[in-house]
Amino acid sequence: MEYDNKLVLAPMVRVGTLPFRLLAAQYGADITYGEEIIDHRLVKCERRINELLGSTDFVEKGTESVVFRTCSQEKNRVVCQLGTSDAVRALTAAQLVCKDVAAVDINMGCPKSFSISGGMGAALLKKPELIQDILTTLRRNLDTPVTCKIRLLQSSNDTVELARRIEKTGVSALAVHGRKVPDRPRDPAKWSEIADVVAALSIPVIANGDVLEYADIQRIKAATGASSVMIARGALLNASIFSPEGKVSYEDVKREYLRKCILWDNDIKSTKHTIKEMIIRNSCLELPEGKAVNRSESMADLAQLYGEEEYYKFINQTR
Numbered sequence: 001m002e003y004d005n006k007l008v009l010a011p012m013v014r015v016g017t018l019p020f021r022l023l024a025a026q027y028g029a030d031i032t033y034g035e036e037i038i039d040h041r042l043v044k045c046e047r048r049i050n051e052l053l054g055s056t057d058f059v060e061k062g063t064e065s066v067v068f069r070t071c072s073q074e075k076n077r078v079v080c081q082l083g084t085s086d087a088v089r090a091l092t093a094a095q096l097v098c099k100d101v102a103a104v105d106i107n108m109g110c111p112k113s114f115s116i117s118g119g120m121g122a123a124l125l126k127k128p129e130l131i132q133d134i135l136t137t138l139r140r141n142l143d144t145p146v147t148c149k150i151r152l153l154q155s156s157n158d159t160v161e162l163a164r165r166i167e168k169t170g171v172s173a174l175a176v177h178g179r180k181v182p183d184r185p186r187d188p189a190k191w192s193e194i195a196d197v198v199a200a201l202s203i204p205v206i207a208n209g210d211v212l213e214y215a216d217i218q219r220i221k222a223a224t225g226a227s228s229v230m231i232a233r234g235a236l237l238n239a240s241i242f243s244p245e246g247k248v249s250y251e252d253v254k255r256e257y258l259r260k261c262i263l264w265d266n267d268i269k270s271t272k273h274t275i276k277e278m279i280i281r282n283s284c285l286e287l288p289e290g291k292a293v294n295r296s297e298s299m300a301d302l303a304q305l306y307g308e309e310e311y312y313k314f315i316n317q318t319r
C-alpha cells in the first residue's frame with residue numbers, strides 16, 4: 001500500500017467498524033483504519049465467510065460475536081489496528097487477518113487505563129525495546145505492510161529519537177498524533193512537533209490531530225510537511241470531511257451511515273454508539289433525537305426513528 005498523499009480515517013474504538021469505514025471511503029478517505037482490536041481477543045477468533053452478507057468475519061470461537069468484519073471492497077485500504085504488549089501474540093493475531101487487510105497497525109498511543117495497565121497503547125512508548133521487538137517480529141513474518149501510531153513524547157528530541165528507531169524496523173509508515181500522553185482532546189495538537197518527525201524520517205509520516213474541517217487538511221500539511229493526514233473527530237462531526245467536493249449535510253451523512261449499518265448487519269451497540277458520537281458533536285444527546293437513540297433496542301427501532309423502515313424491510317426481505 002502507498003502512504004503518500006493519502007487521506008486517512010483514524011482508528012476509533014466502537015466507531016471504526018465496516019459501515020463507518022465504507023462511509024468515510026465513499027466520501028474520499030483513501031485508507032481506513034478499523035477500531036483497535038486487542039490481540040488477546042483476536043487470537044480467540046476464527047475466520048468465517050459470511051455468504052449472506054458477502055463479508056469476511058472474524059468471530060470469537062464458541063460464540064456468534066463478530067470481532068472484526070471486512071469485505072472485498074475495502075481490502076486495498078483497510079488497516080487492522082491491534083492493541084498488544086507482546087510480539088508473539090501480536091504476530092499470531094496479525095497472521096489471522098493479514099490476508100484480508102491492506103496493513104496491520106500497532107496502537108502505541110492510547111492513554112486509557114485499560115490499555116496502560118495491560119502494557120499496551122501509550123505504555124509501549126516507554127519501552128522502545130519492546131516496540132522494536134513487536135515491529136521487527138511482524139515485519140519479518142508478514143507480507144502485509146506494518147505501521148504504528150504514536151503520540152508525542154515529553155520532548156521533541158525524544159519523539160524524533162523514537163521515530164527513528166521505529167523507522168529502522170522497516171515499517172511502511174508512522175502515524176503521529178500531535179498530543180502527549182497527559183494531554184486532553186481539548187489541548188491543541190502540536191503540529192510543529194509532528195513537523196520535527198517528518199523532517200527526520202524518510203518513510204511517510206501521517207499527521208494526526210485537530211483536522212476538523214476540509215480546509216484543515218491543507219493547513220496541517222503545510223505546518224508539518226506531511227503529505228498524508230489522519231482524521232478522527234472531524235469524521236464523527238461529518239464523515240464527508242474527506243470530500244473535495246464539499247460537505248454533505250450531517251443529517252444525510254447520518255442516514256447514509258445507518259443504511260450501511262443495516263446493509264452490513266452492524267452490531268447494534270456500535271451503531272448506537274457511533275450515532276450518539278455524531279449527535280454529541282453536532283447537537284446534544286438530551287434533545288428528543290438523542291433520547292430516542294438511547295431508547296432504541298434494535299436496528300428496526302433505529303430504522304423507524306430515521307425514516308428508513310422501507311430500506312430495512314427491503315434488505316431483510318432480500319436476505
Ligand SMILES: Cc1cc2nc3c(=O)[nH]c(=O)nc-3n(C[C@H](O)[C@H](O)[C@H](O)COP(=O)(O)O)c2cc1C
Pocket residue numbers: 010011012013015035036081107108109110149177208209210211230231232233234277
Ligand atoms: C471515539 C474515539 C475513539 C478512538 N479510538 C482509538 C483507537 O482505537 N486507536 C487509536 O490509536 N486511537 C484512537 N482514538 C484517537 C484518534 O485515532 C486520534 O488519534 C485522536 O482523536 C486525534 O485525532 P483528531 O484530532 O482528528 O480527533 C480515538 C479517538 C476517538 C475520538
